[in-house]
Amino acid sequence: MTATTLSPALVAHLPTGLLVDGHWGPAADRSTFEVADPATGQGIFDVADATPADALRALDAAHAAAPAWRAVPPRERSELLRAVYARLVARADDIGALITAEAGKPLAEARAEVVYGAEFLRWFAEEAVRADGLVRRAPSGGNTQYVSRRPVGPSLLITPWNFPIAMATRKIAPALAAGCTVVVKPSELTPLTTLLVAEIVRSEAEERGLPTGIVNVVPTTHAADVTGPLFEDPRLRKVSFTGSTGVGRTLLAQASANVLRSSMELGGNAPFIVFADADLDAAVEGALIAKLRNSGQSCVAANRFLVHDSVARDFADRFARAVGEQVTAPGTQPGAQVGPLISEAAVEKVTGLVDDAVAQGAQVLTGGSRLDRPGHFFEPTVLTGVSADATIVTEEIFGPVAPVVRFGSDDEAYELANSTPYGLAAYAYTTSLARAQRAMEDIEAGMIGINRGLVSDASAPFGGVKASGLGREGGDVGIDEYQETVYVAL
Structure with a gap:
């Protein structure tokens, strides 16, 4: 199903499948779900409905691509993100129309979201080359302290429906900048924009000879069933979630089994x-x-x-x-x-x-x-x-x-x-x-x-206190959520 208000070129090339290891394809059982326009209630596209097996394939891809992506020089990671930023801004009208189609917000507001969401790519393109470390003589004088940062590892990013591009780029950009590979589970209400952003990342990575399994996307209507096996898999090392406090508490409980690094941007009042x-x-x-x-x-x-x-x-x-x-x-x-x-x-x-x-x-x-x-x-x-x-x-x-x-x-x-x-x-x-x-x-x-x-x-830390969450996104601390600090005594 298609939306008549979208440009024919966008409709013809909009991905609606799963992205796993740089390839688009159907769900394992070939099931789909309908994305509807909230302004009319009418369906606009059918999207692949991922299964738990699909999610594990996506984690396989993220795990396999992790060593190569970690080894990519920070400057090259930065240039990839900067190129994706430029492509999003150049297509602000087109992508804004897609946001309006699946999320309902006015076109002017949707276009503004594209620019705002793209800013996370530009910001973290700049942060990718600024992962600070430390070398100093210990106070005792007996050794030298060497402190560095390394990527935490394959990360699960769970995004909400209300800002479909900004919520995706706010997580994908710092993860890639830090050297992490990701599996993205977008909201089933607004998956189309995330799929398009992922395709832009995939195509830019392919053109540059970089690993294409760095971003994998598994839209689904069975979120708990699909993400559950990922939390149980020791290869997953990080989860970032934006959504309700109730769901956040459940995910934190699941994350505790493998002691996952967790970022939670939860409810507000x-x-x-x-x-x-x-x-x-x-x-x-x-x-x-x-x-x-x-x-x-x-x-x-x-x-x-x-x-x-x-x-x-x-x-x-x-x-x-x-x-x-x-x-x-x-x-x-x-x-x-x-x-x-x-x-x-x-x-x-x-x-x-x-x-x-x-x-x-x-x-x-x-x-x-x-x-x-x-x-x-x-x-x-x-x-x-x-x-x-x-x-x-x-x-x-x-x-x-x-x-x-x-x-x-x-x-x-x-x-x-x-x-x-x-x-x-x-x-x-x-x-x-x-x-x-x-x-x-x-x-x-x-x-x-x-x-x-x-x-x-994008340049300021975003997050809350009390039951509104853990960690921060954006700003100069946003990349920290995807890095481990390692200390060596020399």
Whole structure:
């Protein structure tokens, strides 16, 4: 099945099979699954549905290619990543259309994701040649200490559906830069973009005479069955996962058997704090970005809007007007600003959270219900009069709904902000330097935006604290997740 909005050239050459050892092919049992367009609910492509045997073949390939890839000079690894970066940027329109087709986000947003995702390749192309070591005389004077880094080994990368290119490149790029080979298990909801990125890596590696088994991809609708045997195989040395905290806990338990290096970017419940002295125009502008990017389907999306009593009504009214003016439409429609949710289940979850909040006394300032059209659309929504213990405040919404909760003092704001097991991202708006400094110190989150509604940057460390995960992706520490530190006493 094909999507008529995609270019004929892309449709003709888009891989939909498994990539194992540099070759595309069907699943072992030749089974497939359908990828649907969330704006219509209609199928667009059929993709190979990997089996456990396919996953083990992919690990075979990653293990076999590991010694040769590890021996490739860092400069050559760097140049490969830089070439893939250039090809992605050159095809931003084409790849953006593919993201819109399978993930639903507006075309402008999808194209921006291509550029953002490509930045991880450029960044780690630069980091590949900067793996620092150490040579120094021991304090005792009796020997020399030599410290180096080496690739951790074959890695399993499990990516989510909401940013299909950025989540793939954020893991593939540092792994390859460090000298690791990988097996990628993309989300069954949005596997197509990952498959295309993998083909670009494969073709560039082949042209350069480099190992083609460095990136292997096994899309599947049976994730636990397919990845389970990999966790049991001692050849696998690393797992990186982005997704829910519940699944992350399960994977960490599995990883413990072989003591796998583990990176976990898990759930969030980001507070967006508007202090009494905030610039409300700037706060509303930032709130639109922090809440509505990808229709709120982001782990760093603002989930709770904590607003000081003195400005709560004014902020809520301004924010509701701005939200109500957003154009909610299929991503391919000119002027679309908010696209569909990923699935019917996502719409049902958001609907339930809003209905529950209203039943507990919340007022709907704008939106509040699903849209009566094909696809999985929910109106961008602002709720006020929401209690701090409402389910819509304590759970991750993952949709275009903004509950506004009032606070009376700065101490109460921090208490509310930190009253969650999660700590991925947070946002705070204030014109006071003292308040900004306290926010940086007292908010329990791995990433904090001060007077900014967007924190993601390939050159900065991405990750959370508490139940939001382990490790960091991006920045100068991102490559560390794929390296072992070795000390030799000379």
